[in-house]
Amino acid sequence: EAQVTQNPRYLITVTGKKLTVTCSQNMNHEYMSWYRQDPGLGLRQIYYSMNVEVTDKGDVPEGYKVSRKEKRNFPLILESPSPNQTSLYFCASSYSSGTGGKNGYTFGSGTRLTVV
Amino acid sequence: QQQVKQSPQSLIVQKGGISIINCAYENTAFDYFPWYQQFPGKGPALLIAIRPDVSEKKEGRFTISFNKSAKQFSLHIMDSQPGDSATYFCAAIGALGGGFKTIFGAGTRLFVKA
Numbered sequence: 232e233a234q235v236t237q238n239p240r241y242l243i244t245v246t247g248k249k250l251t252v253t254c255s256q257n258m259n260h261e262y263m264s265w266y267r268q269d270p271g272l273g274l275r276q277i278y279y280s281m282n283v284e285v286t287d288k289g290d291v292p293e294g295y296k297v298s299r300k301e302k303r304n305f306p307l308i309l310e311s312p313s314p315n316q317t318s319l320y321f322c323a324s325s326y327s328s329g330t331g332g333k334n335g336y337t338f339g340s341g342t343r344l345t346v347v
Numbered sequence: 348q349q350q351v352k353q354s355p356q357s358l359i360v361q362k363g364g365i366s367i368i369n370c371a372y373e374n375t376a377f378d379y380f381p382w383y384q385q386f387p388g389k390g391p392a393l394l395i396a397i398r399p400d401v402s403e404k405k406e407g408r409f410t411i412s413f414n415k416s417a418k419q420f421s422l423h424i425m426d427s428q429p430g431d432s433a434t435y436f437c438a439a440i441g442a443l444g445g446g447f448k449t450i451f452g453a454g455t456r457l458f459v460k461a
Contacts, residue, residue, distance in 0.1 A: 271356075272453055274391070330379040330440050334393060336391075
């Protein structure tokens with residue numbers, strides 16, 4: 232089944248403890264992206280990657296890192312999480328870079344992160 | 348300049364009625380405007396999309412109307428059904444500031460009463 236897999240689905244952590252949220256897609260998509268979803272703010276883009284080894288900042292990159300060493304994986308790293316990073320995170324991918332093409336972005340099921 | 352304003356925040360419609368959600372953008376560099384539908388516990392999924400060279404696009408019960416001069420676009424759901432109850436996000440995509448940006452609206456929670 233074509234999908235974007237995020238892990239973990241739920242995570243509670245403490246301030247300052249480094250964490251990684253993994254994202255993997257099995258559709259050979261070139262474009263991958265991370266978003267955070269907060270009530271009243273919608274989805275805000277954190278980072279995106281047009282292809283392997285090519286990443287760029289979205290609207291809210293502060294406090295996050297990403298890497299794209301392989302086409303299928305695009306992990307999101309929080310080096311020193313803070314409570315304001317408590318949110319619902321989505322990874323997305325698409326074959327057509329940028330717009331998502333006729334099928335749009337394929338989103339993962341989300342990771343709910345709580346930082347205490 | 349990169350904001351996308353979406354309204355209303357929430358909407359209640361009777362079964363069979365028309366649901367209308369509006370979005371406005373500011374930056375004319377945006378050139379692709381999709382709508383995404385999200386059910387609870389799921390990621391968003393593409394519903395319908397339009398480019399600014401077209402004023403209207405229809406797919407089944409879903410229609411996008413696009414007003415380039417006003418920098419506004421809207422989603423119309425005809426014959427709304429309880430199964431349409433979900434959160435809807437508009438988005439604007441384009442090459443901005445040397446990169447490719449996707450800006451989503453804040454979302455509209457639609458509830459269709461049976």
